[in-house]
Amino acid sequence: xxxxxxxxxxxxxxxxxxxxxxxxxxxxxxxxxxxxxxxxxxxxxxxxxxxxxxxxxxxxxxxxxxxxxxxxxxxxxxxxxxxxxxxxxxxxxxxxxxxxxxxxxxxxxxxxxxxxxxxxxxxxxxxxxxxxxxxxxxxxxxxxxxxxxxxxxxxxxxxxxxxxxxxxxxxxxxxxxxxxxxxxxxxxxxxxxxxxxxxxxxxxxxxxxxxxxxxxxxxxxx
Numbered sequence: 001x002x003x004x005x006x007x008x009x010x011x012x013x014x015x016x017x018x019x020x021x022x023x024x025x026x027x028x029x030x031x032x033x034x035x036x037x038x039x040x041x042x043x044x045x046x047x048x049x050x051x052x053x054x055x056x057x058x059x060x061x062x063x064x065x066x067x068x069x070x071x072x073x074x075x076x077x078x079x080x081x082x083x084x085x086x087x088x089x090x091x092x093x094x095x096x097x098x099x100x101x102x103x104x105x106x107x108x109x110x111x112x113x114x115x116x117x118x119x120x121x122x123x124x125x126x127x128x129x130x131x132x133x134x135x136x137x138x139x140x141x142x143x144x145x146x147x148x149x150x151x152x153x154x155x156x157x158x159x160x161x162x163x164x165x166x167x168x169x170x171x172x173x174x175x176x177x178x179x180x181x182x183x184x185x186x187x188x189x190x191x192x193x194x195x196x197x198x199x200x201x202x203x204x205x206x207x208x209x210x211x212x213x214x215x216x217x218x219x220x221x222x
Contacts, residue, residue, distance in 0.1 A: 048075060050166050053222050062220040063088045064166075065096055069213030072109060075220075096215075100125075101193075101201030103208060103215060111211035114138045114146070124155045125175060125195060131155045135179060137188075139209070151188055153179040163194050163203045165218050170194075170202045179207075189214075 053062065063076045065088075076088035076096055085104060088096045094108030102118035115138040124131035137149045158174040172194040178187050189207030196202050201219065208215040 048166075050168070050220075050222050053220070059222060062222075063096065063098070064218040064220055066216045067109070067208060067212050067214070068216070070110065070211070072212075100199075101204065101217075101219065103204075103206040103217070106208055106212065106215075109208075109212060111209065113209040113212060114140055116207075121153070121155070121177065125193065126199060128157065128173065128195075130157065149181055151179040151181055153177055161194060165202055166220055170196055172196055172202055 048062075058077075060077055063078075064074075065076065066073045074090050074094065076090050076094075079087045079089035079095065081087065084099050086098050088098065090108075092108075094106075096106050097104045099118045100122050102121055103113065103116065104118055105115045106112040115136075117136045120133035120135060124133055132152075132154050135151045135153055137151055139147055139149070141147060154177070156176045156178075158176055161172055161174045162169050163172055164170075175193045175195065177191040177193065179189055179191075180187050191207055192205045193201055194203040201217075203219075204217045206215050206217060207213075
């Protein structure tokens with residue numbers, strides 16, 4: 001959290017006039033403002049590299065999230081944890097919460113993902129085999145009422161694959177997850193996960209709700 005607060009202080013410096021422009025932090029702030037921790041402009045693009053992360057003094061893990069349907073491309077830093085949930089935050093205050101790399105909710109991106117259970121999926125991924133389970137999806141309607149929908153899911157291993165994360169390669173196993181609502185033949189979503197040998201997710205394509213669509217997520221460790 002100290003790193004996030006320091007970066008937010010840099011954001012405040014940018015509005016303080018000429019002195020801020022001449023400060024020793026100006027270069028780092030320009031790296032951040034140039035696409036590191038704020039939403040991207042159209043076309044959606046996250047432009048940071050491992051070199052620019054190092055130049056900006058960013059050594060903590062970064063979660064890169066791209067939501068093409070919503071025109072969002074953002075990098076987030078770990079802001080805090082609540083039990084097994086990690087909260088990632090951008091400089092403009094938007095958050096993404098994950099558990100073991102699995103998307104649980106979003107806040108600040110418009111019509112957010114209210115919540116999506118991850119425990120059963122996490123157990124299935126840990127076992128590394130085909131599995132069937134259910135997940136509870138909660139959503140707010142137009143009147144602010146919370147509704148819960150039970151989704152019925154299947155996980156399928158799809159073999160080994162090497163993924164590239166900002167120019168660095170990782171050996172992974174790819175898994176596909178298909179989830180249906182009761183009485184519907186068409187899947188609500190089909191997610192993809194790329195899992196490292198240690199069980200961590202390096203890359204994923206996860207459904208973030210009917211409005212935001214899919215979130216392409218990468219975990220960057222410099």
